[in-house]
Amino acid sequence: MAKRILIIGLGLLGGSLGLALQEAGAGEVHGLDADPAAMAEALALGLVQGPPPASGPPYDVIVLAMPPGAAGAVAASLGDRLGPHTLLTDVCSVKASVIQGVRGALGPIPGFLPAHPMAGSHLQGPQAARTDLFRSCRVLLTPLPETSPAALDAGRALWEGLGATTHAMEPRDHDHTLALLSHLPHLLAYTLALEARNSQADAALAGPAFGDMTRLALCPPDLWADILLENRAAVLDRLGTYRASLDELASLLAAGDRPGLEARLSAARTWKNREAR
Amino acid sequence: MAKRILIIGLGLLGGSLGLALQEAGAGEVHGLDADPAAMAEALALGLVQGPPPASGPPYDVIVLAMPPGAAGAVAASLGDRLGPHTLLTDVCSVKASVIQGVRGALGPIPGFLPAHPMAGSHLQGPQAARTDLFRSCRVLLTPLPETSPAALDAGRALWEGLGATTHAMEPRDHDHTLALLSHLPHLLAYTLALEARNSQADAALAGPAFGDMTRLALCPPDLWADILLENRAAVLDRLGTYRASLDELASLLAAGDRPGLEARLSAARTWKNREAR
Numbered sequence: 001m002a003k004r005i006l007i008i009g010l011g012l013l014g015g016s017l018g019l020a021l022q023e024a025g026a027g028e029v030h031g032l033d034a035d036p037a038a039m040a041e042a043l044a045l046g047l048v049q050g051p052p053p054a055s056g057p058p059y060d061v062i063v064l065a066m067p068p069g070a071a072g073a074v075a076a077s078l079g080d081r082l083g084p085h086t087l088l089t090d091v092c093s094v095k096a097s098v099i100q101g102v103r104g105a106l107g108p109i110p111g112f113l114p115a116h117p118m119a120g121s122h123l124q125g126p127q128a129a130r131t132d133l134f135r136s137c138r139v140l141l142t143p144l145p146e147t148s149p150a151a152l153d154a155g156r157a158l159w160e161g162l163g164a165t166t167h168a169m170e171p172r173d174h175d176h177t178l179a180l181l182s183h184l185p186h187l188l189a190y191t192l193a194l195e196a197r198n199s200q201a202d203a204a205l206a207g208p209a210f211g212d213m214t215r216l217a218l219c220p221p222d223l224w225a226d227i228l229l230e231n232r233a234a235v236l237d238r239l240g241t242y243r244a245s246l247d248e249l250a251s252l253l254a255a256g257d258r259p260g261l262e263a264r265l266s267a268a269r270t271w272k273n274r275e276a277r
Numbered sequence: 278m279a280k281r282i283l284i285i286g287l288g289l290l291g292g293s294l295g296l297a298l299q300e301a302g303a304g305e306v307h308g309l310d311a312d313p314a315a316m317a318e319a320l321a322l323g324l325v326q327g328p329p330p331a332s333g334p335p336y337d338v339i340v341l342a343m344p345p346g347a348a349g350a351v352a353a354s355l356g357d358r359l360g361p362h363t364l365l366t367d368v369c370s371v372k373a374s375v376i377q378g379v380r381g382a383l384g385p386i387p388g389f390l391p392a393h394p395m396a397g398s399h400l401q402g403p404q405a406a407r408t409d410l411f412r413s414c415r416v417l418l419t420p421l422p423e424t425s426p427a428a429l430d431a432g433r434a435l436w437e438g439l440g441a442t443t444h445a446m447e448p449r450d451h452d453h454t455l456a457l458l459s460h461l462p463h464l465l466a467y468t469l470a471l472e473a474r475n476s477q478a479d480a481a482l483a484g485p486a487f488g489d490m491t492r493l494a495l496c497p498p499d500l501w502a503d504i505l506l507e508n509r510a511a512v513l514d515r516l517g518t519y520r521a522s523l524d525e526l527a528s529l530l531a532a533g534d535r536p537g538l539e540a541r542l543s544a545a546r547t548w549k550n551r552e553a554r
C-alpha cells in the first residue's frame with residue numbers, strides 16, 4: 001500500500017477512499033475539499049488524517065475526486081506536491097474531459113493514470129463515506145500513451161489493495177460505454193421525476209417500480225450537470241438511439257401490435273436476465 | 278375475514294393473496310390457474326387449499342388475478358360460483374379495460390369492486406408468492422356507480438385485514454395516474470435494456486445505477502404487453518409529455534446551457550426528495 005496519499009475532494013468517493021486507505025494501512029492519508037464545511041466535516045469524521053502540510057516531499061499518490069469539469073484547474077494547483085514519481089489519478093465518471101483538463105494543466109506526464117471506480121449512490125458528501133465502498137467494485141482504468149508502466153502498476157495495486165478489481169480500456173470507449181450504462185440512465189430518472197413534478201402526480205400512490213426508476217434523481221444536480229455536459233457528445237448520441245427505440249415501441253403500442261410489442265419486451269428481458277445484474 | 282374465497286390466477290399476486298388470506302384466518306381459500314403447471318405448483322406450495330369443487334354455494338369473494346385483457350372472459354365463466362352477495366374484485370394494473378370486460382360479461386352488478394394493490398416485483402409465478410406482500414401496501418379501489426356500499430365495505434375489510442391501506446379513486450384517474458407512476462417506468466426500463474442489447478454493451482462494466490434502471494425489464498413480457506396495450510391511450514399520452522421533457526433536457530445539453538440543465542435536475546431532485554419514496 002502506498003505510503004503518502006493526497007485526496008482532493010472529500011465527498012462520497014474521495015471520503016470513502018480516505019477511510020478505505022487508512023483501514024488498508026496506508027502511511028499518511030491527507031485530504032482537501034474546496035468547500036470549508038465539507039473539509040471540517042471530513043476531518044471530524046476522520047476520513048483523512050489532516051490537510052496537506054505547507055511543505056513536504058511529493059506525494060506517492062494524488063487522487064482527484066471532484067466533478068470532472070474541475071479536474072484541470074485542480075491539477076494546475078498541485079505545485080510540488082506532485083513529483084516525478086507521483087501517481088496522479090482520479091475517480092471521475094467521464095474520462096476525455098478530465099484527460100484534456102489535466103494535460104492542459106500539466107502536459108502529458110508519465111504519472112497520470114485516469115480511473116473510474118464503478119461505485120456510488122445517490123448519497124453525497126463526507127457523511128456518506130463508507131469504508132467498504134470499493135470492496136468488490138470494478139475500477140475502470142484508461143491508461144494513456146504517456147502513462148508509464150510504473151503508474152499503471154501503482155494504480156492497479158492501489159485499487160486491488162482495497163478489494164476492487166481493475167479493467168483497462170480506451171478513454172473513448174469508456175466515455176461511450178458509460179454514456180449508455182450510467183449517464184443516460186441518470187438523465188432518464190431525472191426526466192421521470194421532473195415529469196411527475198410537472199404533472200403534479202400524487203407520488204403517494206406510487207409503488208416500488210416508480211421509486212426504483214426515480215431514485216437516481218436524488219443524485220447531486222451540480223455533479224450530474226457537470227458529468228452530462230462533459231460527456232455531452234456521447235450522451236446525446238446514446239439518447240438519440242434510445243429515443244428511436246422508444247418511438248418504435250410507441251408505434252407498436254399505438255398500432256395495437258401485441259406480437260411485435262411482446263417480442264421487443266421479451267428480447268429486453270432475455271438480455272437483462274442473461275447479461276446484467 | 279371473509280369465509281369462502283376463490284382466487285383465479287395464482288401467480289405472484291394471486292398466490293400471495295392465497296397465502297395471506299389463509300394466514301389471516303379465512304375459512305376456505307380455493308384457487309384456479311389456467312396454466313396446469315402453475316396450478317400444480319400453487320397446490321404443492323399450499324398457496325390455496327384446493328381447486329373449487331364442482332358444485333357448492335356461491336363464494337363470498339372472487340378475486341380476478343390474471344392479466345387485465347383476460348378478465349372479461351374469466352368473469353363470463355364464473356357461473357353460479359358468483360352469487361348476488363359475492364364480492365367480485367381484481368388486482369389488475371389497469372382499470373378501464375377490466376371494468377369494460379367484466380361489464381361486458383356480467384352487466385353492471387352491485388358486487389363488483391375493481392381494485393389494484395400497489396405491490397409486486399419482477400418475480401413471477403406461484404413460487405414468487407409471499408405471505409407479507411400486501412402488508413403496509415396501498416390498495417387503490419375504484420368503486421363504480423353500480424358498486425353497492427356492502428361490496429365497498431367488504432373490499433376494504435378484505436385488504437385492511439391483510440395489513441394494507443385502501444384508497445378510493447375514479448377508474449379514469451387511476452389509469453391516467455398509473456400510466457405515469459407505473460406503466461411508463463416499465464416501458465422506459467424495457468427500452469433501456471433493449472438499447473443495451475442492440476448496442477452489445479458490456480453489462481459487466483455497469484454499476485448499480487444501470488441495474489436499478491433496467492430491473493423492471495425482468496417483468497413478464499406477456500403481462501406487460503397486455504397492461505401497456507390495455508391502457509395504451511393514457512400510456513401514449515404520458516410518453517408524449519415525457520419525450521417533450523427529455524427533448525428539452527437534450528436541447529439544454531446540446532447548447533451547453535449549464536444553468537438551465539442544473540435548474541431542471543435540481544427541480545427533479547427537490548420533488549423526489551420531498552414527495553417520493
